[in-house]
Amino acid sequence: MRVLVTAGPTREPLDPVRFLGNRSSGRMGYxxxxxxxxxxxxxxxxxxxxxxxxxxxxxxxxxxxxxxxxAACRKHWKACDAIFGVAAxxxxxxxxxxxxxxxxxxxxxxxxxxxxxxxxLATLARSKGRRVALGFALESGAGKKEAxxxxxxxxxxxxxxxxxxxxxxxxxxxRLLGADGTDCVLGPASKAVxxxxxxxxxxx
Ligand code: C5P
Numbered sequence: 760m761r762v763l764v765t766a767g768p769t770r771e772p773l774d775p776v777r778f779l780g781n782r783s784s785g786r787m788g789y790x791x792x793x794x795x796x797x798x799x800x801x802x803x804x805x806x807x808x809x810x811x812x813x814x815x816x817x818x819x820x821x822x823x824x825x826x827x828x829x830a831a832c833r834k835h836w837k838a839c840d841a842i843f844g845v846a847a848x849x850x851x852x853x854x855x856x857x858x859x860x861x862x863x864x865x866x867x868x869x870x871x872x873x874x875x876x877x878x879x880l881a882t883l884a885r886s887k888g889r890r891v892a893l894g895f896a897l898e899s900g901a902g903k904k905e906a907x908x909x910x911x912x913x914x915x916x917x918x919x920x921x922x923x924x925x926x927x928x929x930x931x932x933x934r935l936l937g938a939d940g941t942d943c944v945l946g947p948a949s950k951a952v953x954x955x956x957x958x959x960x961x962x963x
Contacts, residue, residue, distance in 0.1 A: 760800045760891075760962060763832060763839040764792045764817075765846035765879060767807035769825045773871065774857040782926060783847035785809030787895070787950055791843050792817050794954035800962070803839065805831045807846060825849055825876035836883050841891035841962055844880035852876050881913040893917040893961050897925070906936055917941075917961045935960055 766788020770778040789811050792804045802817040805828055813819040820835075822828045825848045836842065851873035861869075884892035892915045896906040899922060906920040916938050925931040932946035933953055945956045 760840040762800050763803045763842045765844050767809040768847045769807045769849045770823050771849045771852035773853045774861045781847050788845035790950045790954040794958045803835045829879045844894045884914040891916050896920045
């Protein structure tokens with residue numbers, strides 16, 4: 760199969776030096792890309808800024824913002840059989856980008872107006888036909904209900920549920936929920952082992 764993987768955070772610029780971002784390291788997405796390659800799949804990895812080296816065998820596209828990620832994914836999606844949406848896409852972006860560095864004014868409060876970003880996975884999975892779509896849900900607490908809502912709303916086949924403790928962790932667990940009623944726990948294991956189990960379960 761040819762599989763599109765999104766990974767890492769997105770950065771939403773405020774001015775030439777500042778951005779809104781998040782703590783995603785990209786490790787889960789890159790690990791999934793490697794697991795897919797190891798099982799003989801072709802991988803297109805569209806990634807936000809990370810400190811990681813992309814696997815050599817993957818087609819790699821580096822992006823910065825959510826809108827750039829969507830544009831890169833749209834371009835590749837036509838020719839793909841599956842998508843693994845692992846990126847921590849910023850939900851919002853600043854409504855205005857200042858071409859000049861914003862000046863500090865200690866006597867003035869500053870508000871940043873935000874606009875919602877597109878949902879990349881939902882946008883692509885909407886018209887997926889028989890292609891496979893997998894997403895991640897990071898939820899605190901039980902989270903199954905919320906993960907199942909996302910599975911349905913985004914038209915996914917699979918959703919991997921994990922908790923905030925998985926962020927940056929060496930060893931983690933995942934709960935894999937399927938549109939077919941599958942509900943299984945993978946791990947605790949390293950992200951490499953988890954990725955292999957996830958790939959086997961979702962697309963073989
Ligand atoms: O943020 P949320 O919990 O809705 O993320 C669930 C899934 O949707 C993740 O797989 C994430 O990569 C994807 N997503 C996306 N574009 C967004 C928000 C989330 O592709 N704007």
